[in-house]
Amino acid sequence: MVEGETMEDREILDLYFARNEDAIRETDQKYGHYCFSVAWNILFDREDSQECVNDTWNRTWQLIPPQRPNRLQYFLAKITRGFALNCLRTRTREKRGGGEYEAALSELEAVLASGDDPAKTLAAKDLAETVNRFLKKLKDRDRNVFVRRYFYLESAAKIAKRYELSESNVNVILNRVRTQLKEYLQKEGYL
Amino acid sequence: MKLSEKILESLNDIDDAYLEKSEKEYGWVHRYRKQLAGVLSLAAVLILYLSVMPKAQNMDAGSYTAAPAAGNAKQEERTFDAMEVQEAETWASYVIHLKKEDGSALSEAEVKTVYETLLNAGCDAVLTENGTLIIRGDETEIQTQLEQTGYSFELERQ
Numbered sequence: 001m002v003e004g005e006t007m008e009d010r011e012i013l014d015l016y017f018a019r020n021e022d023a024i025r026e027t028d029q030k031y032g033h034y035c036f037s038v039a040w041n042i043l044f045d046r047e048d049s050q051e052c053v054n055d056t057w058n059r060t061w062q063l064i065p066p067q068r069p070n071r072l073q074y075f076l077a078k079i080t081r082g083f084a085l086n087c088l089r090t091r092t093r094e095k096r097g098g099g100e101y102e103a104a105l106s107e108l109e110a111v112l113a114s115g116d117d118p119a120k121t122l123a124a125k126d127l128a129e130t131v132n133r134f135l136k137k138l139k140d141r142d143r144n145v146f147v148r149r150y151f152y153l154e155s156a157a158k159i160a161k162r163y164e165l166s167e168s169n170v171n172v173i174l175n176r177v178r179t180q181l182k183e184y185l186q187k188e189g190y191l
Numbered sequence: 192m193k194l195s196e197k198i199l200e201s202l203n204d205i206d207d208a209y210l211e212k213s214e215k216e217y218g219w220v221h222r223y224r225k226q227l228a229g230v231l232s233l234a235a236v237l238i239l240y241l242s243v244m245p246k247a248q249n250m251d252a253g254s255y256t257a258a259p260a261a262g263n264a265k266q267e268e269r270t271f272d273a274m275e276v277q278e279a280e281t282w283a284s285y286v287i288h289l290k291k292e293d294g295s296a297l298s299e300a301e302v303k304t305v306y307e308t309l310l311n312a313g314c315d316a317v318l319t320e321n322g323t324l325i326i327r328g329d330e331t332e333i334q335t336q337l338e339q340t341g342y343s344f345e346l347e348r349q
Contacts, residue, residue, distance in 0.1 A: 033300030074207040082203055101199070108195035127197055128204035135209055147213040151202045161311065181198075190194060 009072040016064040023064075024057045031073060035080040041153040042084040042101045052083040059083075081151070100153040108150075111178040112191065127190070134184045138177065145173045228284075228327075284349035285333060287324040289342045297342065305340050312336050325349070 007015075007026045015023035035056055039049035056079045069075035088101055135143050141163070148159045149170075156174070160167040185191050289297050289305060297305070299322055306324055309316040314336055315327040326333050330346065337344045 029298050031300060033298065033304060071207045071211065074210045077210065078203045078205075085200060085203075105195055105199060108198055109193065112194050112198070128201040131198060131201050132204070132206055135205070140212060143209060144213040147202075147205065147209050150199060151205055151210065151213075185194075 012072060013064065013068055016061070017068070024061060027057060027060065027072075027076070028053075031076050034073065035076050038077050038080045038152065039084040039087075042081065042088055048087050049084070052080055052087060055083045056080045100155055103155075104150055104153055107174070107178065111182045112185065130185070130188050130190070131181075134181060137184075138180070142173055142177050145170055146177045149174055231327075282329045284325055284327045285330070285346040286349060287326055287333075287337065288345040288347060289324070289337075289340075290344070291342060305337075305342065308340060309336060312339075 007030065012023055012026045012030070015026060032053060035053045036049055039052040040046075043049050043052070056076055059079050060076060063079075067075075085101070135146070138146065145159055145163065145165075148154045148162065149156070154162075156167050156170040159165070160170045163170075165173075182191065287305075289302065291297060302322055302324055303318065306316055306318040309324075309326060314333070317325045317327075319325065333346065334344075
């Protein structure tokens with residue numbers, strides 16, 4: 001293989017299964033920038049983001065095998081996102097801010113304000129399944145905008161540029177989807 | 192933990208297909224790039240045709256009264272047309288081959304970053320499924336944009 005070329009995911013996964021540490025190097029080369037941007041959108045801190053990416057490589061090394069993800073990219077994104085959210089929680093509230101996490105949280109809180117009673121909420125896994133069912137009902141464009149905002153925590157401006165929409169259009173879509181989410185959660189007994 | 196926080200967390204279990212779909216769509220230019228390329232090609236042919244046809248008709252009319260002069264005019268027309276074609280030839284589709292300073296190739300993510308930079312700069316760029324970066328426009332302008340990425344590059348005309 002020519003140096004600088006990226007491997008196919010299948011080949012990278014084979015390296016993990018062979019317990020070959022090149023797997024991490026290849027993963028970093030192919031998905032390092034992507035995972036860093038996932039962490040960066042949440043943390044807005046270069047050092048912490050890089051630490052999350054490094055933690056992601058370690059965790060991936062532990063998980064594969066036995067796991068063999070269908071889509072390595074999103075498998076890594078979810079691990080990075082999990083580390084970044086944990087990292088954020090360990091910071092003090094004063095140190096937060098700047099990142100899109102707080103803004104995204106505030107947007108959801110504004111709609112789901114009455115959903116703070118733990119007795120009304122179900123297990124995290126159930127909630128995840130409910131959210132997936134909700135996303136399935138959405139139109140493709142609305143779902144994509146929602147995913148870019150609340151999974152990747154991208155700003156409305158960035159989403160607007162990605163999908164060639166106006167920023168106000170993105171905000172209208174997000175507002176509409178949040179309202180739909182609230183209604184769906186009410187129907188499912190979360191609110 | 193508040194429900195809003197739980198929802199943000201629960202998105203970690205989102206279906207991969209939704210993440211993939213959110214990556215792939217890049218606005219109408221991306222979605223309709225093939226149709227757009229076809230329309231642009233047709234438009235280019237039509238413009239070229241319309242720009243040549245009136246001149247040919249004028250030359251025919253002139254030839255009735257002054258054949259030698261018309262001959263000179265025809266020569267000038269040919270020269271002018273050739274210049275036009277030459278100008279048009281710098282505006283085309285190019286495959287971009289990028290390299291780092293040390294000569295190594297860029298990772299997929301780095302290519303994607305360059306692609307997004309080009310899109311942000313208003314360039315008509317396309318990143319294909321197999322990672323090939325294609326751009327359409329004037330060669331000089333494309334070179335100016337690519338020089339700003341800091342990578343060395345070569346343009347392969349399509």
